[in-house]
Amino acid sequence: MEPIWFKPDLAEQIIKTDDLFDQTQSIVTDIVSGRLDLTCLTENMAGTLTNKDAECRERGMKFFTKILKEIPKDYLSEMQIKFISKFYVDRLKDNHRVIPSVLEGYLAIVDMRNYNVQYSGEYFTILFREVACQSQVRQDRYNIYLTIQKILDMDVQYTQSLGPDFVYGFISSMDGERDPRNLLYLFNFLPKFLNKVPLGHLVEEMFEVISCYYPIDFHPSPNDPAAVSRNELAAALCPCLCAVPEFAEHCLLLLIEKLDSSLRVAKIDSLMLLAESCKTFKPQSYGPFLKALWSSIQREISHKTDEEIKLAAHEALSALVAKLSTAADTDQSFENLIKGILISMQTAVAEASTVVQFVQVTKTLLTAANASKQSCEIITKSMIPAVIAYYEFKTSPKLQIASLDFLGDLYDMADHWAVVELIEKQVDEIPQLCLNAVSVPSKEYQLAGFKTLIRVMRALKTDLVLPFVEILMYNVQHSLDDELLGVSVQTIHAISRKYPELMMSLVVQGKCDINNLTADKTALQKRLNLLSNLASIDDFTKIIIEEMLKAITTNDEDASKVVQALNTSISNTSLYSEDKVAQIESDHGLIESILAWLLKEIKTSTQDSLDNGCTLISNTISSLPVEKQLKVLSRHTNEILGQWKIDDTYFQVLECLYRSVNQGVYNAHFEELLSLALNLSLNSESAVVRLKACYMVAHFLNKVDSGQKFELLYEILKNYLSSCGREDEDFCPRLINLYGWITKALVLRGSDLFQFWLNKIVIAISNPECSKAASESIRTIMTDTSNCLSSRQHCRSSLLYKQRMFQAFTNMSEKIGPPGPDKEAYYLSWAYVLEKTPKTVLNNEISKIVPLAIDALEYDNKDLLTVMIDLLIHFVQGKNAIVTDSLQTILPRMINLTTYTKSMDVRIKSLQCIYELANGCPTRALLPHKQCTLLALAPALDDRKRLARHAAVRARTRWFLVGAPGEDKQD
Amino acid sequence: MTKIADNVNPDVYDKGSEREVTTNERNEDIVDEFDQREVFDLIRNINDPEHPLTLEELRVVEEKNILVDNDKNVVNVYFTPTIPHCSMATLIGLSIRVQLLRALPSRFKVTVEVSEGTHVSEHAVNKQLADKERVAAALENNNLVQIINQCVVNS
Incomplete structure (x- = not known):
């Protein structure tokens, strides 16, 4: 039997039952497949679409709209759409009950592919005349706005041609909208609309309608599941108020009024609006309001407690200055503004009696200066002399130090905007002031003076270098304060970069007397530290490093000091880049010399200086490319391997050679070395050698390539450990210590094998004989050490390894349960794990x-x-x-x-x-x-x-x- | 409070820096004696009852106006009201006293007095602050305790 929609009874059915509304999909299928003609369907529906009773018409329109929404968008032809559109437009004049379906249906039509935008003019005319938008429910209002947006997206030109009537219709339809969701939608759409459609004489009306919401005061209902927040609305409204330059006058008047309000949100919104408005308004529009704006901004910027307002005020000021500076050449107002700022801020600077006040003022000035090149020039030009004068007459140390900082900031700013050349005369005064500051024998003054000097280094003239060097060298040799010492060295470094030749004669050959490096014993270590720091500058590298290496090879007494100085500096990666270290190694044979020294001194020197030498070698190797690493290894391994049998201290040298090689570096010695290291880690009598042996085992396990090579080494490890049983009381702690290092290497590698070793340690915790060693092992695993298994040694380090350790440890200790009466080691192990696990x-x-x-x-x-x-x-x-x-x-x-x-x-x-x-x-x-x-x-x-x-x-x-x-x- | 502050626009000074921790203080074996600075640190952050400022920022208390004698167990604190007719002087003195009672070991005998010649009714204030019973009675007044607690809350 044919379905009902093929028969004229359809109309009656629609009125009577709701069932048909569920079957629209089948109707659409019939239409698309061509079995049912749309005209035919409409004819069958005639009874309801033209019924005298409004309720029946409503049902009919609803039904038809539903079909339109479900029909494929490209199915209907232009002609068909034209008729349907005409019909819908006509329906707008109908009873209010029918309107919702009409609006919804028209929205569906607009979306169709063959829809001609020309039809919309008529639709809007009738719509704005017949339908009072704000009397509709929320969804219908939304449909109206959506239709307008779709038409605008479709054809801007046509929309523009609709003229002021259309704009007026739109204004009146949204006038009084009060639903937050609709408002949010409108605020997002409006800037686009305003930018594309000229408002003509309706500017004021449009602005009135938008500005009545400003500033937003809205509290979402607490039961609303997807509430719109005040801030969302405020953020969306802001661009509407300043969407077009025509709004400028109204908008600025409004925001100046609201800036003076006592409401906090009003102030914040106004400041944000001001910042935003600078994107669209013309610089000239601000002219008449500048005085009022600056006085409001100044008031908010000096707010004592409210950081948010302060921040907003800074942003507004920055945007305003940047905007006005674009018209600096043609308009006087920019200069007036900056001058106004300068006058009020200079007074404030002079009146500042505490650092807090001073910093607040300087921040304002920096914000204004940072906004544009022009403002930066004017402000730095007048502020640098002002602050220098200020320094002289304010005698509070804190204020003087703060003004030194401020000078540094001003210089940085000038540098950033590339206006240093223009204010050269003013900038040249700064180093002299720094000199005055550092001449005061007080740590705070000197720190501030040197730090500022480093920042303005380019302005330093040659005639001031000598007095600075005198003070600096005195500090370097006599200062006991680490911070001052560090800054002094940094300053010398910075001056040396600017005047290499001068400093070469003054410092390197003069004060430090490089040619007789070790003749003067006093403060030798400090001079060496300075020199090794300076050696990172290309001009000095050759001379200094050569002299230092000469001292190492020829002078027995002081060699260890030289090594220590070199080690400290080269370990600092911000001074010595990898390339630099590699270059020093290839030019001067650093490793060769140090190694020779180490082998000579190994019997007599202290453990500390040995460690320094070893770290220096390993850090140098770490910076070399893989081929060079392999070359160094093959050159030296055999020689030292022969010697360790006589004395196992030589093993330390061997270890430092292999410590920092890249991942995957492998040579024929690895297997032999691993067995050796395992043997020493358990049997050597020297604690240091045992530790270094553990390092080597850990590094090998961590860095070797996965697959065959790893399997091979792991096999050697297991075989050795299963065959090495020894029965004495020293043995057990050593074994557990080794387990700790193995676990750490494996867990850092991201390998699950670590659980096996960790389990052994956890079991040992309950054994009173070796519980202490076990908790120490746990500490080893959890603590980062700089010279083992760190990135400097090119080790693998899996993410979140501490979390994994925590999980594994928790599970295992739960399985085993707390030990007997003495639980100290048990709790201590827990403490080590918990300490390092992220909170x-x-x-x-x-x-x-x-x-x-x-x-x-x-x-x-x-x-x-x-x-x-x-x-x-x-x-x-x-x-x-x-x-x-x-x-x-x-x-x-x-x-x-x-x-x-x-x-x-x-x-x-x-x-x-x-x-x-x-x-x-x-x-x-x-x-x-x-x-x-x-x-x-x-x-x-x-x-x-x-x-x-x-x-x-x-x-x-x-x-x-x-x-x-x-x-x-x-x- | 409808009452306007006695001194509406007081001079404000910089805060001193925090005491630096010396190596001796880190050393477990050395005994650190009480000194002026330590007592000053106890009271410098007391809030003024009228302004959101500390006694240090108003220079009501200064390190040099504190006397500490460790062996005789004596602490004397002299404070300086911002203006000579300050009606809050007693309250400030009481706050300092309460803070020191709470924060110093009981072996010390604490005296809190107005610096000589800085207040019109200097003797009356000193007498009040020295009278143990009047101090104890004041501390049973809930309103007073509330104000004092708000003053000492940050110290």
Whole structure:
């Protein structure tokens, strides 16, 4: 039987039942397949579309709209669409019940491929005349806006040709819109509309309609699942208000008015609007308002407490200055503004009596200067002399130091905008001022002076170099303060880059007397440090390095000092790039000389200087390309391999050669070396050699290529360990220590094999004989060391390895369970693991960790206590309920620890924890303990160490406030 | 509070830097004695009852006006009201006293007085601050305790 839509009864059916609405998809299929003609369908529906009863017409239109929405967009021909469109336009005049379907249906028509934009003119005319947009429901209003947007997207020219009537229609239809979602949509659409459609005489009307929302004051309903926030609306409204230059006058008037309001959001919105408006408005439009704008901005910028307003004011100022500077050549207003800023800020600078005030003013000036090249020139030109004069008459040290910083900032700014040449005269004064500052024998002045000098280095003239060098060299040789020493060396470095020849004669050959390097013994180490630092400058490299190497090879006494200086500098990668190190090695044979020295000195010199030599070699190798590394290895390995049999100290040299090779570097010696290292790590009598042997095992395991080579080395390792059983009490700790290094190498490699070794360590924790060694191994695994398994040694380092260790350790120790009576090593291992695991991971395991930490407080072990108290502090700060629940246990234990005699760190941390408890726990839980805590904290006030007393005061005064009037706390 | 502050626009000074931790203080074996600076650190951050400023920023308390004698267990603090007719002088003195009571070991005998010649009713204020019973009575007044607690909350 034919479906109903082939028959004229269709109309009646639509009116009667809802079932047909579910079958529209089949109708559409019939239409598309050609079985049903659209005209035929319309004829069948005639009864309902032209019914006298409005309700029936509504149903008919609904049904038809539904079909239109479901029919493929490219199916209908232009002619068909034309008729349907005409029909829909006509329907706009119908009863209000019908309108929603008409709006929805027309939206579907507009989307069709063959829709001709010409039809829309008529639609809009009738729409704006017949339908009062704001009397429709939310969705229908939205449909109207959407239709307008679609037409605009389709044909801008046509939309423009619709003229002022169309614009007026649009204005009146959105006038009074109050739904936040629709508003958000409109605000997003409006800038596009305003930019494309000329407003003509309707500018003011349009602005009125938009500006009535400004500033947005809106609080979303708390039940709204997808609420629109005030900030979203405000951010969307802002570009509408300044979408076209025609709005300028209205907009600026509005925002100046709102800037003066007392409402905080109004101020912030206005400042943001001002910044945004600079993107579209013409510079000239700001002219009449500049005075008012600057005075408002100045008021907000000097706000004392509200950082957000301050930031917004800075942004607005920066945008405004940048905008005006674009018309600097034609318009006087830019200069007037900058002059206004300068006048008021110079007064403020002169009046500033504290650093805070001074910094605030200078920040404003820097913002204005940073906005454009022109402003930067004017401001730096007048501010640099002003600040120099200011320095002379303000005698407060802090203000003088702050003004030195400010000069540096100004210079950087001028440099950034490339206006240094234009203000050369002013800039030239700065180094002289720096010299005055560093001539004061005070650390703060010298630091500030040198730091500023480094920044303005290019302005330094030759005549000032000598006085600076005098002071600097005095500092380098005599200063005991590390910071000052570091900055002095940096300054010499910076001057040397500018005047290499001058400094060569003054410093390298003069003060440091490079040709008789070791003749003067006083402060030799410090001079060497300076020289090795300077050697990183290309002009000095050759002379200095050659002299230093000569000193190493010929002079026995001081060679170790030279090596130490070289090592410190070359380890600093910001001074010596990899290329530089590689170049020094190839030009001067660094490794060769150091190695010769090491082999000569190995018997007699101290462990520290040996270590320096070894680190220097390994760092140098680390910087070489792979082929060169292989060459160095093959040249030296055999020679040293022969020697270690006589004395195993030689192994250290061997280890440092192999320490920093790249991943995948492999030669024939590797297998032999691994066996040797394994043997030494367990059997050598020297602790250092055992440690270095462990390093080597770890490095080999970590860096060897996966696959065959790794398997081979791993096999050697396992075979050796299974055959090497020895029965004495030294052996077990050494073995467990080695396990630690193996585990670390494997876990860093990202290999799952580490679990096997970790398991052995965890089992050892419960064994009283070697529990200590086991916890030490855990520490080894978790702690980063700079000269083993770090990126400098080209080691693999898998992401999140600490988390993996934490997970694995937790699982294993749960399986094995806590050991017998003496649990100290067990807790200590936990402490090492927990200390290094990221806190975010721990937060998920609070219920496991907190009891553990509380139990551990009973043990008398400094490391253990520090870590566990730290953890508890972290959880207390996080306001976790579990801490409050165990307050009764934590508090007495902590109070007990405030008198822990062995370590003040433990005392300080426990006091800190007690302080945090008062902050983190609810008052009702704390009150029962208040009196006894206050009493118990009294002895800590008289602690022998000042730092502990300080912590005690903090904790005790905080506890006095618990539950007292005036306490600032919400539970 | 409708009352306007006694001194509406006081001079504001810079804050001193934090005390630097010396190596001796890190050394477990050396005993650190109480000194002027330590007592000053206890009271420098007390808030002024009228302004959102600390006593240090207003130079009401200064390091040089503090006397500490470790062996005799004596601490004397002299404070300087910003203007001679400041009605808050007693309250400021009380705040300093309370803070020191809470933060110094009980072996010290603490005296808090107005610096000589800096206040019109200097003797009356000193007498009030020295009277233990009046101090104790003041601390039973909840309103007063609230104001004092708000003053000392950051120190």
